[in-house]
Amino acid sequence: MAATSLTWGMVSGNELRIPANVTKNRKARVLPISGEVAEIFKRRELARRIEQDGTLRFAEFIFHRGDGEPMGEFKKSWARACVASKLGAMVCPKCHTEGSALTCEPCAVATQYRGRIWHDFRRSSIRQRIKAGVSVQEAKLWSGHKSDSVFLRYSILTVDDMKRSQEKTERYRKEELARTSKVRAMR
Numbered sequence: 001m002a003a004t005s006l007t008w009g010m011v012s013g014n015e016l017r018i019p020a021n022v023t024k025n026r027k028a029r030v031l032p033i034s035g036e037v038a039e040i041f042k043r044r045e046l047a048r049r050i051e052q053d054g055t056l057r058f059a060e061f062i063f064h065r066g067d068g069e070p071m072g073e074f075k076k077s078w079a080r081a082c083v084a085s086k087l088g089a090m091v092c093p094k095c096h097t098e099g100s101a102l103t104c105e106p107c108a109v110a111t112q113y114r115g116r117i118w119h120d121f122r123r124s125s126i127r128q129r130i131k132a133g134v135s136v137q138e139a140k141l142w143s144g145h146k147s148d149s150v151f152l153r154y155s156i157l158t159v160d161d162m163k164r165s166q167e168k169t170e171r172y173r174k175e176e177l178a179r180t181s182k183v184r185a186m187r
Helices: 035-046 074-084 120-133 136-143 148-154 159-186
Strands: 013-016 028-032 051-053 055-058 089-092 112-115
Touching: 013 159, 051 089, 051 148, 055 148, 120 148, 136 148
Parallel strands: none
Antiparallel strands: 013 028, 051 055, 089 112
């Protein structure tokens, strides 16, 4: 699903009702609007009012350009926003100079974006939901994944996860040893 295709017509109360023709897997989805997402929607609603030549109108798209028109290529808008917020940089492929320019002045070469990508947040969202104790089925509803195999590719484990699992295993072994020692002592 492209964020650029979301319209205010899809918002119904505290829900975002996304039609099948907009989603990647062609399955309609309903997502609750609450918490941080609700805050984003409030900010976007304030940006919805567009005044041009003394005429007030409302933008159809939730995420739009300043004139209310839809974003063309989301990746470009995302890259510009990340560069402005220091989450990314434009890098010259020749001299590796970093900055915000679209062209490297000394090399006269187009720069390439390096930094956070939109898809990183999908992975982070899935990991955070699983760590918070949300069931796999519920997390899959949020992410839109149909199969467990694709979903699991996003639920990447880290060394910290492995450390926590080792600590849990060690605690379990100690508790089990203490329990079985008591049983033997009672015999």
